[in-house]
Amino acid sequence: MADVTTNMRRPSPAHASGPKPRRAFSRKNIMIYSILFVLAVYYLLPFYVMLMTSLKGLAEIRTGNIFAPPMEITFEPWAKAWATVCTGLNCDGLSRGFWNSVKITVPSVFFSIAVASVNGYALSMWRFKGANVFFTILIIGAFIPYQVMIYPIVVLLREIGLYGNLGGLVLVHTVFGMPILTLLFRNYFSSVPEELFKAARVDGARFWTIYFKIMLPMAVPIFVVAVILQTTAIWNDFLFGVIYTRPENYPMTVQLNNIVNSVTGVKEYNVNMAATLLSGVVPLTIYFLSGKLFVRGIAAGAVKG
């Protein structure tokens, strides 16, 4: 994929580079804004409905329409979802799994990114014989549905003695995050000017020195992207969390599943929605805070190949 190396200049993603300068109320601008606005409604609608529903009482949900704002705002569903709703025998809501999710997500994100960044670096700068074979296998791996692997992975973890504990789960996340992350890092490092790398080697710098001293500082944007993608994927994971750990380590998504899928009587849609939003707060916050960095990071990494 090194065929775009002619375009060696760093991209300038901070500002738009579209074809035409803008005039405030041109016909074109009106069209652009109306299209964006209509699409924004489509994207915002579900969030709006979740938020509104989570602020309504049950009586109002039953009678009212889901798009109407609450006549009487109540935060009780949020409090209930966080602290008191029962998931099986434990009646302490989502709060129970929050720290477990953190405990799972932080090391998993760290290790998966550490490994994948080194992979990408080795693949792009130190191409050894057969490297591309392994890379191709990884890419194929990206397409294998997780469910297929549950069973053999259980056997594998059992054999290396990591089944049932946090370490095993972190390993699983590292393994399944590797394909896409390695692809991202490989593309990113391929865009680093070769001269820089060659100069460093002439100076006698070795593999790890170049990685830590030169590559790492340059790669901050793509690390941001990787952190965002992995945090989302791991935070939202349910299947692995349930199958490869024990109840004391179950992530928040397990409680969410229990709240949302438990059936009896009238479904407490407001609590369900509050729980849904609560479980999404961490990845959502990260997105809101770092949306700009996200584009910048991908801009730097995914463009050049």
Add this chain to the structure above:
Amino acid sequence: MKTFKAAALSALMATTAGQPMVAADLEVTHWWTSGAEAAAIRVIADAFKESGNGWTDGAIAGAGGVARPLITSRITGGDPMGATQFTHSSAMRELIEAGFMRDVTEIAEAQGWKAQIFPQSLLDSCTFEGKLYCVPSNIHSQQWLWLNNAVFEDNGLAVPQNWDEFVAAAPTLREKGIIPLAQGQQAWQIQLMFNVLMVSIGGPELFDKVYGELDADYAAGADVAKVFKAAAEARDLMDGSNVQAWNEAALLVTDGRAGGQIMGDWVQGEFMQAGLKAGEDFSCLPGLGVHEYITAAGDAFYFPKVDDPEIIAAQDELASVIVAPKTQVAFTAAKGALPVRRDVELSDPTPCMEKGMEILKDGRIVESINTMVSPDTVGRVTDLVVEFFADPDFTPEQAQEEFAEIIATAD
């Protein structure tokens, strides 16, 4: 009650006698997360904790999707839970055969379960090569038609007493914009309804010939054709019942937007929660009022083999707590199920529960499809009937032909 307590105490003594009282945390996996179910498991947990042991709750909503892979993975992965709920079925068989599960024969013998557990088939389906591998906790029966009386009476109809009357009343309901039969669309509910029709319309002998003897020629014959004809009728009756979960379907009935629902006895709780009274506001027809036979299957607890003697002691403790009369009374009342012991009286039975109890005592029992054939066969039948019930152009003749093919290769 006093006698129960005494019995429970003596049961406790029997297991713990000779052992030092050691406490352990027992991890229990189950999928009882909804209101009544959670209240029921709490009964067991509380009784268990009285013994000084700890209970680590492994509640996972969604039996098929998550709990099953979780249970098999944990057990075969060498990190088993202390105990797990499971429906009575042949599903556990392979794990037992492979030696992953503990047999609780000793406790059963010490406590005389054989004499107490009723019906006997509960223990039979837990038995493998003469040893007992699970502890039945409660009985649920599936073969019921639940009707909202007001829906019929308000429209000038007599409340149906059997399936034919129900079918006959349906056109009038349709005219009034009422869905005659509310059914959730999830695959397991469709399968449940079909096999209820099989037992109730076809009768217990037919059911046994099809699933017990796996007689493919019979399955292709005229008797079973009647069942498929009834299934096609049911398909018309449930047109417009666009809900997924069984309790949403029940809500259609209790709201008066639908006339009835075919569902297991657990749905009764929904009717009662909606403020309806059994016998007065809603009716229940076991065996759809045709063949009054019910399955006496339900839930059971299994105990994986472990090394830790403290966990083993805790497993023993849980096993005896589950069948202890005191637990049985409170547990089944909370869950809306029937108890597994003959010496336990229901505390406040509804007419429907009494009907069920009577049928059980009469021995009008059919085996559950889950213990008769493999989960694979159940899955194939499910796929077929799910397709059949969703597609009005799927003729009953064609469906029966494909059904017979499945039976011919079933195991």
Add this chain to the structure above:
Amino acid sequence: MSQSGKPTALFKNLSAKIAAIPMVLTALMVFVGCSVWTIIYSFTNSRLLPSAEWVGLDQYERLWGTRRWLISIENLAIYGILMLILALVIGFLLAALIDQKIRFEDGFRTIFLYPYALSFIVTGLVWQWLLNPEFGIQNAVRNLGFETFSFDPLYNPDTVLYGVLIAGLWHTSGLVMCLMLAGLRGIDEDVWKATKIDGIPAWKTYIVVVIPMMRPVFITTLVLVTSGIIKLYDLVIAQTGGGPGLASEVPAKFVFDMMFVSQNLAQGFAASTMMLVAVIFVIIPWAYLEFGGKKHG
């Protein structure tokens, strides 16, 4: 890294090789190892537990005679093609619009991207709700006075896939937009200046000049979107459960149900082997084109 003694082929790039050990292990032990294991056991009659009883191609014969599997494949093909095209078109369109030096760029971008932060389960749940005719969009529009308005894709076997598609696009297209936007931002300003001098209209510049220059971005996007399509499972579970009937069944769900509900591992393995074979047929030629004949750096 060949300064230490005699550079043999094995010790060349030694540190790189050591650093790549986790990747090599993952590739070999997990992806190759588990796949081979899966393929081998697809020729047995394993039920709940892997068994070594060989049955040859029986599982495959049964698989291809199973209507549900055929429906699943057809569904995935329809969903996949539409998803791929629409996600790319919508994503590119959004990116091109946002790239027009608009105001509130951050706001719009965040709005389009946030669904990706939510899980497929949540996506499926909320769209199931919105598309429910009784209290969702249909009901809301009817309440506005359009009594005959009908929009209930999830309850009709002919349209249910489009209902799933609406949710899938909602979830993924924002990410595609981000990737595309990043790609557009990587295009040199000079390109635009040059085409403008030549009098080439903007849309033509996009198609003839810009998109070909964004090839790497399209590859990354293709991998992300396509792998998501093949793994389609959670969304269907949460939104339709595969119904009505079998109308929204997909292969990943078939595999999962076979393995864990029907407890017929071998049949599930046979199905996943077919999926794997399909993926390999697409990826290997691509990899060959991509890496074949390239000099090492």
